[in-house]
Amino acid sequence: MEDKKNKKQAFSRRDLLKGFATLPVIGAFGYGMFREWNADRLRQNSIASELGLNFDEHPIAVPSKSDGKTLRIGIIGYGIRGEQLMRAAGFSRPELVDDWKRGAQRNVNDRRYGDYQEQEDLNIVITAVCDLFDVHAENALKAASNSNRSGVDGPMNQTAKRYRRYTDLINADDVDAVIIATPDHWHARMVVDAAKAGKHVYVEKGLTRTVEEVFDVRKAVKESGIVMQLGHQGRQTASYNKAKEIIDKDILGKISLIEVCTNRNDPNGAWVYDIHPNGSPETIDWSQFVEPTNPHPFSLERFFRWRCWWDYGTGLSGDLLTHEYDALNQVLHLGIPHSTVASGGVYFYKDGREVPDVFQAVMEYPDRDLTFLYSASLASERFRGKVIMGHDASMEMENTLTVTPDNRSTRYKDQLQAGVMSSDKPMITYIPGKSNVDAVTSATEQYFASRGLLYTYVQGKRVDTTHLHIREWLNCIRSGEQPSCNIDQAFEEAITAHMATIALRENRKVFWDAESEKIV
Amino acid sequence: MKSEISYSKAQLVILVSSRVLIGWYCLYEGMIKWINPSWSAFAFLNDSQGWLAPFFHSFAANPTSLSVVNFLNIYGLIAIGLGLILGLFTRMATVSGIVLIFLYFLSHPALINTSYMLPSGESAMWVNKNLIFVFLLLILLVYPTGDRIGLDRLLFNRFKN
Known part of the structure; x- marks a missing residue:
C-alpha cells in the first residue's frame, strides 16, 4: 500500500492484474447481451424485414393541393358533428378557440389549441350555412367568419350567408361544394340534389336511412361526376x-x-x-x-x-x-x-x-x-x-x-x-x-x-x-381524382x-x- | 488517491463483487433501453405517484425534457454500469448511481395503498428495492474499491506527479 511513490512511471504486474481484474466481466456481459440482442432481433425486427415490412418509415403526407383556387364551401347541419367538421376544415367558433386556449394554459397536455393552430390552411372559404335550429345556424355563421382562427376579441370576416332551406344553399352561385352533417334521414336527398346541381359533396356516415336511397345516391353521384367523400375518417x-x-x-x-x-x-x-x-x-x-x-x-x-x-x-x-x-x-x-x-x-x-x-x-x-x-x-x-x-x-x-x-x-x-x-x-x-x-x-x-x-x-x-379526410376530399376536387x-x-x-x-x-x-x- | 481504509481479503472480495454486480445490473438496464429504439421514460414518469408526482409528470409532458430524460437514463445507466464494473471513475459512477436511483425511488415511492401501472414484481411498504440499492451504493461510496481492484488504480497512479 505504501509502495506507490517508487513506481509512478511503470506499473507493476500486480497493478495491471488488479487494474484489469474486472475486465472479463465486460466480456461475459457482452456475450450475454449479444445473444439476447440477437434473439430479440430475430424475434421482432428480422421477422418484419424478412416478411418485407419496413416499420421505421412513417407514411409520407400527401402533398396538399391547396395552392389552387379558393374553394367556396357550404355547410348543411351544424350540430355536434358539423362543428367538428368545420374545426377540421379550419373554421371554429371564437368561443371554442378561447376555451382551448384556456385549456392549454391550465394543462400542458391539452393540445387542442396548438393542434388547431398548426392545422394546415386548406384554402377554402365558408360562403353558406344551413341549419334548422337558429342557435346552430348562428354558431355556424360565427365559425365561418373566423378564418383567422382567433378568439372572441379577434378580427372576423363575414363571408357566409344563412339559408333556411338546403336547396337554396346548394343552388347558390357562390357554393362549389357542400359538407353535409345532418341527421341521416336527410342525407340522400341532399346528396342527390347537390349532385344534380354539380356541387361536390362530403357527407357523414351512415350514407342513407333506407336501402332505396342508396341506389338514388349512387346513380346521382355517378351521373353527375362530382367528387363525393363519405365521412369515414378512419x-x-x-x-x-x-x-x-x-x-x-x-x-x-x-x-x-x-x-x-x-x-x-x-x-x-x-x-x-x-x-x-x-x-x-x-x-x-x-x-x-x-x-x-x-x-x-x-x-x-x-x-x-x-x-x-x-x-x-x-x-x-x-x-x-x-x-x-x-x-x-x-x-x-x-x-x-x-x-x-x-x-x-x-x-x-x-x-x-x-x-x-x-x-x-x-x-x-x-x-x-x-x-x-x-x-x-x-x-x-x-x-x-x-x-x-x-x-x-x-x-x-x-x-x-x-x-x-x-x-x-x-x-x-x-x-x-x-x-x-x-x-x-x-x-x-x-x-x-x-x-x-x-x-x-x-x-x-x-x-x-x-x-x-x-x-x-x-x-x-x-x-x-377528420382534417386529413376533408383535405383529401378538397385535393380530389382540385385534381379530379377519386377520394x-x-x-x-x-x-x-x-x-x-x-x-x-x-x-x-x-x-x-x-x-x-x-x-x-x-x-x- | 488510495483510501486510507485497509480491507481484509474477504472484505475486499465482497465489496468488489457487490460493485460489479450493481454495475452489471445498471449496465443491462441501460443497454436494454439503448437497443430498443422505441423505449421512452414516458410511461414511467407518468406512472409516478406521491408528493413529487407533479414534478415527474411535468418531465413527461414536454417533448424536450422527455428526450433529455431518455438520453440521461440510457447513457447514464450505461456509464454508471461500466464505471462500477471496471472501477473507472468509480466515485463519480457511485454518486451518479445514488442520485439516479434515488430519483427512481422518489418517483415511485412504496406508499401505503398505492399501486402502479408498471409492474415492479415486489411487495413493499415504504422500503423498496430502489431504496436498498441507494444504500448499497452508499456503502460502496464510503468503502471505495476502484483504486485497488479497477482501472482507477492505474489511472490515478499514473498521473500522480
Whole structure:
C-alpha cells in the first residue's frame, strides 16, 4: 500500500492484474447481451424485414393541393358533428378557440389549441350555412367568419350567408361544394340534389336511412361526376395502411374470422345528447325536419337525440358498425356480405328509444371463406378491439397494430419450435407516434382516439384524421381524382349496414343478390 | 488517491463483487433501453405517484425534457454500469448511481395503498428495492474499491506527479 511513490512511471504486474481484474466481466456481459440482442432481433425486427415490412418509415403526407383556387364551401347541419367538421376544415367558433386556449394554459397536455393552430390552411372559404335550429345556424355563421382562427376579441370576416332551406344553399352561385352533417334521414336527398346541381359533396356516415336511397345516391353521384367523400375518417389512420400491407403480404395466413366491436358506456356515447335550452318550436323548423320521414309532433328529444329513432337513422348499424366495417373494408376489400343475421335489444337505456343499445350482426363471406362478426354494447366500456384471425397469426388493429403468431401455425412452425416466435409474444408491433400520448377530453373522444378515429400520426406528428379526410376530399376536387371513401366504398358500406338493420328489424337472415343488386 | 481504509481479503472480495454486480445490473438496464429504439421514460414518469408526482409528470409532458430524460437514463445507466464494473471513475459512477436511483425511488415511492401501472414484481411498504440499492451504493461510496481492484488504480497512479 505504501509502495506507490517508487513506481509512478511503470506499473507493476500486480497493478495491471488488479487494474484489469474486472475486465472479463465486460466480456461475459457482452456475450450475454449479444445473444439476447440477437434473439430479440430475430424475434421482432428480422421477422418484419424478412416478411418485407419496413416499420421505421412513417407514411409520407400527401402533398396538399391547396395552392389552387379558393374553394367556396357550404355547410348543411351544424350540430355536434358539423362543428367538428368545420374545426377540421379550419373554421371554429371564437368561443371554442378561447376555451382551448384556456385549456392549454391550465394543462400542458391539452393540445387542442396548438393542434388547431398548426392545422394546415386548406384554402377554402365558408360562403353558406344551413341549419334548422337558429342557435346552430348562428354558431355556424360565427365559425365561418373566423378564418383567422382567433378568439372572441379577434378580427372576423363575414363571408357566409344563412339559408333556411338546403336547396337554396346548394343552388347558390357562390357554393362549389357542400359538407353535409345532418341527421341521416336527410342525407340522400341532399346528396342527390347537390349532385344534380354539380356541387361536390362530403357527407357523414351512415350514407342513407333506407336501402332505396342508396341506389338514388349512387346513380346521382355517378351521373353527375362530382367528387363525393363519405365521412369515414378512419381511412386516414396510419396504422390501417400498415395493416393493409401486413394482410397483402399474407402474414396472417388464411383469414377465417374477423371480430369488431363497439363498447361505450356513457350517455353521450349512447346518443343521449344535450337538449339545448333555447330549443323550441319557435327556434326549430320542425316541419322541415320531418319532411323526408314519418310525421311526428314536435319533440325536442327527437330533434337533438335523433339517433335513437328509426325515423331518422339506423342506430348502431349506421352510426358505428359502419366505422368498423369501413376500417376492415379498407384493409381487406370485403365488399358486401353474402348474408347477414342480427340480434339485439334496448337493454339499458330505457328512455323511450326504439333502436337497440346492444346489437350483434354476423355477416358471411362464403367467397372469401370468412365470417365478419360485429358486437356492440352502449352500456359497457370493456375494450374489445378489432381482431383479424388467421391460421398463422392474428392481428389486433387499432391505432397500434399487434400481430401474434398462432401456436398451431403451419407457416411459422419452425420458428415456433425453435423458440424464435411464441404465441404469447407479438411478432410484429407497429406504434405510430410512439412516445406522444396526449390528453383527450371526453369518454367518447377517448373511445374514438383508441380506435384511430380521432387522430393519426404523420411523420411522428399528431394530426386530426377528420382534417386529413376533408383535405383529401378538397385535393380530389382540385385534381379530379377519386377520394379514398368514394361512392363505390360508400355503396358497399351502406348496403352492408342496411342488411344488418333489416336482419334485426325483420328478425330474419337477409341475403345480397349481387347479380340483380337486391337485398332479399 | 488510495483510501486510507485497509480491507481484509474477504472484505475486499465482497465489496468488489457487490460493485460489479450493481454495475452489471445498471449496465443491462441501460443497454436494454439503448437497443430498443422505441423505449421512452414516458410511461414511467407518468406512472409516478406521491408528493413529487407533479414534478415527474411535468418531465413527461414536454417533448424536450422527455428526450433529455431518455438520453440521461440510457447513457447514464450505461456509464454508471461500466464505471462500477471496471472501477473507472468509480466515485463519480457511485454518486451518479445514488442520485439516479434515488430519483427512481422518489418517483415511485412504496406508499401505503398505492399501486402502479408498471409492474415492479415486489411487495413493499415504504422500503423498496430502489431504496436498498441507494444504500448499497452508499456503502460502496464510503468503502471505495476502484483504486485497488479497477482501472482507477492505474489511472490515478499514473498521473500522480
